[in-house]
Amino acid sequence: MAPILLAFLLGLSQGLLHALGPDHCAAMATLGTLGGGRRRVAIMTALRFALGHAAMLGGIAAVCLVAGVGLSETFERWAEVFGGAVLVALAVTALLFPHSLDHGHPHLPGHDREPHEHVHTVSTAAGAFMAVSGVRSLLIALPPLLVGGSMSLSAWTYLPGFALGILIGMGAVGLLFAEGLSRANARLNLWIQRGVALGSGALGLFWIGSRLV
Template sequence: MPPLLFAFAVGLGQGLLHAVGPDHCAAMATLGMLGGGRRRAALVTALRFALGHAAMLGGVAGACLLAGVGLSETFERWAEIFGGGVLIALAVAALLFPSSVGHGHPHLPGHDREPHSHSHASGHVSTAAGALMAVSGVRSLLLALPPLLVGGSLSTAGWTYLPGFALGILLGMGAVGLLFAEGYSRMNQRLGAWLHRAVALGSGALGLFWIGSRLRL
């Protein structure tokens, strides 16, 4: 297999694995269920989250690589604590102010009856959440990049790993988003409301666990 294709394939596989991490699934479920189980809404949310995630990971990792800058374990530890905080913030917003997560702003009484579009605001929330949660994975990506494995030489083949990794994230997160939407769409309204609360509480609990485990290190 040509080196260019091999690096792309490795990046694709690792991107798929990265996309189905527990923290990503929790965030995607919390955001995706606000679409009411609609497949298109869930897919758009997942893809926007993935785009923000991939852009942040690739941008920061590429900049560090070009500048010859490494990231320490201390940075990774505090970045993971930050990621846990993002999960908790999403969970709290989804429980107390669901319209602010789904539409980008809270609703006033009677506001739901007014026809207007929320697609841009909702997209911004999903993209921002994906970008913020990517900070914790930058160091791992830097360590996995093929150019670093050959002493830091910037080979052309090594750089194809990044687009492969980004595509893997897009495919993996899109599949997760569709899976949650499919299950959610098969539930009645009451059960769906309880599931929404359970998912948000689970995301918050995972965020607390994430933070606690990193603080003990």
């Protein structure tokens, strides 16, 4: 198999695994509940999260590749603390302000009541912020860095594969979560939202505590 294709497929598989991390799933689930149980909104939220995540990861990794630099364990530890804080912030928002991202103004006849564009902005930003904690792992995994070829073409095929894997993985999670929400009634959705938010906040606190010990 050609090295370029191998690097792309390796990046794709690593991106899929990365997308299914517990912190990412918790964040996407929390954001998904803010869409009011709408299938299309939950899927778009997951995709926006994935786009922000992939763009931040790829951007920082590309800069490091060009500059030929790596990141320290200290950076990774504090980046993971930051990721945990993002989870806690999302959980608090979902618990205390469950409708803060919904429309707050009337619609004209014939227009659907969809959550505000803010939910997409927040999901993109959350995906980007949480990507910071995974940059060092991505750089370590990049085959070109392991052999010292920072400008190798394989590096640039690995990164698109990794980004595509993230989009597919997070999109699939969003689809499954949206399907579940669409089958539940409004009362059950409220309890699901609270449970997801509490779980996400607990995971974020655990994430922070485990990195500070």
